[in-house]
Amino acid sequence: MDSWRSAPWVFWAFLLPGGLWLLLFFLVPLAMVWVLAFGERAGPVEIVITWTLDNYRQALEPIYLGLFWKSFWIAALATAICLVISFPVALAVSFAPARAKPLLLMLVILPFWTNLLIRTYAMIAVLRTKGYLNFGLEYLWTGAKALLTPIGLGELLGERFVPLSLLYNNTAVVFGIVYVYLPFMVLPLYATLERLDRSLIEASLDLGASQARTFRSVIVPLAWPGIVSGIILVFIPALGTFLISDLLGGPDSQLIGNVIERQFKAANNIPLGSALSFLLLYMTFLALALRAWLAGRRGYRG
Amino acid sequence: MAERRGAPGPLEYTRRFWVRAWLAATFLFLYAPIVILVVFSFNDSRRNIVWRGFTTKYYAKAMANDSLIEAFTNSLVVAFLSTLVSTVLGTLLALALWRFRFPGKPVVEGANALPIVIPEICMGVSLLVFFSSIGLMSGIPWPASLTPIVIGHIAFSFPFVAVVVRARLEGFDRSLEEASKDLGASEWQTLRYVMIPFLKPGIVAGALLAMTLSLDDFVITFFTSGPETITFPIKIYSMVRFGATPEVNAASTVLIAITLLLTVIAMRMQAPVRGEGKE
Numbered sequence A: 001m002d003s004w005r006s007a008p009w010v011f012w013a014f015l016l017p018g019g020l021w022l023l024l025f026f027l028v029p030l031a032m033v034w035v036l037a038f039g040e041r042a043g044p045v046e047i048v049i050t051w052t053l054d055n056y057r058q059a060l061e062p063i064y065l066g067l068f069w070k071s072f073w074i075a076a077l078a079t080a081i082c083l084v085i086s087f088p089v090a091l092a093v094s095f096a097p098a099r100a101k102p103l104l105l106m107l108v109i110l111p112f113w114t115n116l117l118i119r120t121y122a123m124i125a126v127l128r129t130k131g132y133l134n135f136g137l138e139y140l141w142t143g144a145k146a147l148l149t150p151i152g153l154g155e156l157l158g159e160r161f162v163p164l165s166l167l168y169n170n171t172a173v174v175f176g177i178v179y180v181y182l183p184f185m186v187l188p189l190y191a192t193l194e195r196l197d198r199s200l201i202e203a204s205l206d207l208g209a210s211q212a213r214t215f216r217s218v219i220v221p222l223a224w225p226g227i228v229s230g231i232i233l234v235f236i237p238a239l240g241t242f243l244i245s246d247l248l249g250g251p252d253s254q255l256i257g258n259v260i261e262r263q264f265k266a267a268n269n270i271p272l273g274s275a276l277s278f279l280l281l282y283m284t285f286l287a288l289a290l291r292a293w294l295a296g297r298r299g300y301r302g
Numbered sequence B: 001m002a003e004r005r006g007a008p009g010p011l012e013y014t015r016r017f018w019v020r021a022w023l024a025a026t027f028l029f030l031y032a033p034i035v036i037l038v039v040f041s042f043n044d045s046r047r048n049i050v051w052r053g054f055t056t057k058y059y060a061k062a063m064a065n066d067s068l069i070e071a072f073t074n075s076l077v078v079a080f081l082s083t084l085v086s087t088v089l090g091t092l093l094a095l096a097l098w099r100f101r102f103p104g105k106p107v108v109e110g111a112n113a114l115p116i117v118i119p120e121i122c123m124g125v126s127l128l129v130f131f132s133s134i135g136l137m138s139g140i141p142w143p144a145s146l147t148p149i150v151i152g153h154i155a156f157s158f159p160f161v162a163v164v165v166r167a168r169l170e171g172f173d174r175s176l177e178e179a180s181k182d183l184g185a186s187e188w189q190t191l192r193y194v195m196i197p198f199l200k201p202g203i204v205a206g207a208l209l210a211m212t213l214s215l216d217d218f219v220i221t222f223f224t225s226g227p228e229t230i231t232f233p234i235k236i237y238s239m240v241r242f243g244a245t246p247e248v249n250a251a252s253t254v255l256i257a258i259t260l261l262l263t264v265i266a267m268r269m270q271a272p273v274r275g276e277g278k279e
Helices: A008-036 A054-059 A062-094 A101-113 A116-127 A132-151 A170-195 A198-206 A211-239 A243-248 A256-265 A270-297 B017-042 B057-064 B066-099 B105-117 B120-133 B144-169 B174-182 B187-216 B219-224 B232-242 B246-276
Strands: A039-041 A047-049
Touching: A008 A047, A008 A270, A008 B066, A008 B105, A008 B120, A008 B144, A039 A270, A054 A270, A062 A101, A062 A170, A062 A211, A062 A256, A062 A270, A062 B017, A101 A170, A101 B017, A101 B187, A101 B246, A116 A132, A116 A170, A116 A243, A116 B017, A116 B232, A116 B246, A170 A211, A170 A243, A170 B017, A198 A211, A211 A270, A243 A256, A256 A270, A256 B120, A270 B120, B017 B057, B017 B246, B057 B066, B057 B246, B066 B105, B066 B144, B066 B187, B066 B232, B066 B246, B105 B144, B120 B144, B120 B219, B144 B187, B144 B219, B174 B187, B187 B246, B219 B232, B232 B246
Parallel strands: none
Antiparallel strands: A039 A047
């Protein structure tokens, strides 16, 4: 590596465009929000920076704290479901024959290339009361009814098919998050499973460990960096989501992202919105610090 | 691995029945909603639940919807500009971080990683605050009204490009660069004839990623578009809030098709180079 003094002109030509862009259009805006969190509203659009802590005090009131807590749990639940679904998928892709691998990988990545809004919209058609999931369930119900009625058990299923209300509640939000962010979990898992030394798995099996034991004691510890990366990649966007909870959630599915959005767009309480944004940001940093700690503890780096 | 009949070997997880079933179920979960969306954009019924016959009338309707077309054009313009600038900025920054030692380097590296990791909504609101404070959010005539969106998209895309290009640079043999300079090539010639050809797969991959991120984005666009600016996600969002209609399906299908097409083209461009660069 050269010292920047060896070719200062080249150095500045390489560094300045990106560096300035980051400074001007990322760090400065973020700093503005940080400062605004210490402001007070002095008119419909005017904000005076008084370095008050009232916004943070308000943001830490039970109502908002509860929202943070709820967002945390919904994100954590969705992340856990993603992990459970993704592990066998990543394992299957990384142990697939060489010629099937690119196709399988492609199939995992492809949905990620579809607009977030379109994928969330597609979910609405599946989940709503007259949606495809209820349609399928009704079909099964009718079949079961036809089977059970002759043996006198038809009454068990009730008079008519009652569609499940799948949309506009918290379950739909979790479902939507899992649907949208699943590829983010599969890819890092695949990346670590692909690189791991297979002879270790063979050794474990040869020495008499069962597949389950090998999975628990060999594969999972070796895939640890990928697991941690996947959790972070799903958890952080899930924590700050507002589109999914907005379109799929019900009146009680407001997450912290929705509240922040409202402060900036409709309610126009920018100082409170800024304080909430920074609390969300601090939660993110906490999650990242936790990841660094977890990755370090296992002696691996993702 | 040769295809073998009989019981799957201990490591042939992909040949186990339950793993296959799991894989199939996951792909069904991932694709069924999108496939349904596409199929029902051709359905001759306003309530898109029962198949009533093939029609393309919702495409005609979407085409006749001027604001939808305007939104579409805007999104493509934003994606194009953002990809172009992000690719250049990201590649240059990757070169700077790879080649030079300088005070404050960890700060630059950290600042480059931040847009990748922080929640999009935090970045969205900060850009909204920033652009409204400099008066760029409203009252600006069209193409210029797209400026905040383009700037925002570049800000979250080019760090990804930098990461991808830097990964490619890790495999670069510096003696090639030295040889070029020893033979009298200038910095520019070395960049143009040695570095860029080597980096091409990384640059193409980065550009593809930047384009995808831009076409994929909802959150940043939502916060950086002024009241008079309509882009595709904003338009669809307001249509969805009014209720799901087959026009939304048709418009979404077109966007999916465009994204797929661009991806396939980019992969074609990348494929031969990737084979040649294989170590």
